[in-house]
Amino acid sequence: VYLIGHSHGGNVALNAVNRMEAGAVAGVFLLGTPQMSVRSPAARACDPVEESGDPDVPGCGDSTSHWLYWGRAASRVTGAIWNLYSPEDPVQTTLAKWSSLWGAGALSVGREYAGVDRELVHNGVIHWRSSPGSSLMQRLIARSGVAAHNALHCERMGKLIGRLFGPDASFEEALEHAGLSPAANEITDMGRRLIMPEPRPGSSIPEYRAARFDVNAPPYRVNMGGDGVRPVGALLIHGFTAAPTEMRPFAEYLHAHEPEWAIRCVQLAGHGADMAELRRTTEVDWMKSARDGYAELNARCNRMFVVGLSLGAVLSCRLAAEDRDGKIAGLVLLAPVFDLPWPSKYLLGMYGLVCDSRPKPPHRAAYYQRHGLYSHMAYPVKGLQSVRRNGRAAWKVLPEISVPTMIVAGRLDRLLPQRQVRRIATRIGSGLARSSEVEVVDAPASGHVLTVEPDADDVHDACLAFLRGDASQD
Numbered sequence: 001v002y003l004i005g006h007s008h009g010g011n012v013a014l015n016a017v018n019r020m021e022a023g024a025v026a027g028v029f030l031l032g033t034p035q036m037s038v039r040s041p042a043a044r045a046c047d048p049v050e051e052s053g054d055p056d057v058p059g060c061g062d063s064t065s066h067w068l069y070w071g072r073a074a075s076r077v078t079g080a081i082w083n084l085y086s087p088e089d090p091v092q093t094t095l096a097k098w099s100s101l102w103g104a105g106a107l108s109v110g111r112e113y114a115g116v117d118r119e120l121v122h123n124g125v126i127h128w129r130s131s132p133g134s135s136l137m138q139r140l141i142a143r144s145g146v147a148a149h150n151a152l153h154c155e156r157m158g159k160l161i162g163r164l165f166g167p168d169a170s171f172e173e174a175l176e177h178a179g180l181s182p183a184a185n186e187i188t189d190m191g192r193r194l195i196m197p198e199p200r201p202g203s204s205i206p207e208y209r210a211a212r213f214d215v216n217a218p219p220y221r222v223n224m225g226g227d228g229v230r231p232v233g234a235l236l237i238h239g240f241t242a243a244p245t246e247m248r249p250f251a252e253y254l255h256a257h258e259p260e261w262a263i264r265c266v267q268l269a270g271h272g273a274d275m276a277e278l279r280r281t282t283e284v285d286w287m288k289s290a291r292d293g294y295a296e297l298n299a300r301c302n303r304m305f306v307v308g309l310s311l312g313a314v315l316s317c318r319l320a321a322e323d324r325d326g327k328i329a330g331l332v333l334l335a336p337v338f339d340l341p342w343p344s345k346y347l348l349g350m351y352g353l354v355c356d357s358r359p360k361p362p363h364r365a366a367y368y369q370r371h372g373l374y375s376h377m378a379y380p381v382k383g384l385q386s387v388r389r390n391g392r393a394a395w396k397v398l399p400e401i402s403v404p405t406m407i408v409a410g411r412l413d414r415l416l417p418q419r420q421v422r423r424i425a426t427r428i429g430s431g432l433a434r435s436s437e438v439e440v441v442d443a444p445a446s447g448h449v450l451t452v453e454p455d456a457d458d459v460h461d462a463c464l465a466f467l468r469g470d471a472s473q474d
Contacts, residue, residue: 006031006153011069018071027079029161031152032092036068037108067115074117082164084124085111091149124171129184151187156180230262233301235293237312240387243272243374246309249451253460262300266293279380283390290315298327305467307332311387314338314394321397331405332463334450336424337415338391348384356381371452399431406439406466408459410446
């Protein structure tokens with residue numbers, strides 16, 4: 001058993017070693033852990049492992065210097081204790097002292113342990129440099145040095161620690177193995193953007209991991225119906241931060257009932273990849289992806305339907321409004337989101353000042369894995385701004401849509417209020433001499449991702465009936 005503690009978690013690990021049986025722990029790794037000593041006899045009673053101290057051993061429990069948390073931890077492990085720190089990290093020293101309840105004269109905070117058995121403790125120095133980001137918060141973090149503290153639990157540090165397991169480990173070799181330099185290293189993920197493996201069907205992820213990991217893996221590509229020209233095609237478009245897996249349940253359902261139809265699921269630009277790539281795309285790129293999917297399917301079928309979910313539904317409206325070939329025979333809009341809900345849309349400008357992304361609720365990771373979906377665990381702020389611009393562009397052209405349309409809305413969907421559904425239905429085709437046929441379907445037990453929600457079977461049945469009805473018409 002090895003204990004690895006970041007910041008004050010390292011002190012917790014030392015405390016645990018002193019309370020466990022000697023030899024129960026093979027080694028301890030301290031990452032940016034404040035090394036605290038108290039120069040006051042009265043302070044000795046406050047150490048949680050005071051019983052393990054020896055008053056006759058200088059630096060452990062004497063009247064001049066008492067090291068908090070350490071006790072005899074260094075001699076109670078079977079291997080070694082590694083104290084890994086960064087000189088660029090102010091949290092380990094300055095901030096730790098400021099946040100302490102001890103008086104300034106009583107507490108000394110440093111980077112290296114100098115108490116009893118100090119010869120058994122190995123020190124390792126990792127230098128970091130932080131490049132200022134685009135947001136105000138990123139620039140403040142870079143200037144304050146807090147990023148160097150967080151970087152001590154990044155992915156490369158995990159590789160370094162893994163190589164240090166064992167009695168003959170060399171710190172220099174571990175640095176090289178982890179891709180770290182003895183000189184300054186660029187800060188990248190800070191332990192918050194690791195790629196998760198592809199989930200197995202039915203698997204789940206503990207909620208505590210959701211805040212630190214992106215559910216991000218190669219997307220499922222849907223392209224069914226074989227080669228050659230088909231009588232009917234279905235173009236499926238997923239939502240924001242998601243991937244084609246979002247449309248997979250309906251694609252497979254549709255293929256099972258209409259195997260002769262050509263089914264194509266668009267992967268929007270920047271989606272199904274890392275967050276940095278998604279941040280670089282806008283509504284212009286997403287619309288190009290939708291148009292490319294339309295052009296590809298247009299060459300394979302005589303007529304087509306467009307089915308979109310959330311952002312994909314809004315892009316579908318824009319496609320239908322600009323369809324000059326008249327190939328689009330109908331639209332299915334699943335939970336169309338033309339704008340952000342209150343108060344998010346009013347706070348978006350403030351988000352952009354302090355951060356570049358807005359995290360999703362932690363429980364969403366378990367939801368995505370349970371349904372076999374791939375999605376980022378945060379919304380890029382610039383992307384949300386693009387969602388709003390795309391919604392405004394689509395809202396303007398709704399009166400021009402002339403094809404039959406079905407809107408499906410979940411009653412539990414927080415992103416699409418019921419009153420907005422009625423507004424959308426009224427606006428579609430309102431600028432034409434003959435209004436378009438608009439059907440609204442209610443999903444009473446469902447939230448936003450209608451293809452996997454409790455009403456998914458009923459939603460799929462309703463969509464198929466709608467598509468079949470229009471496909472049978474000349």
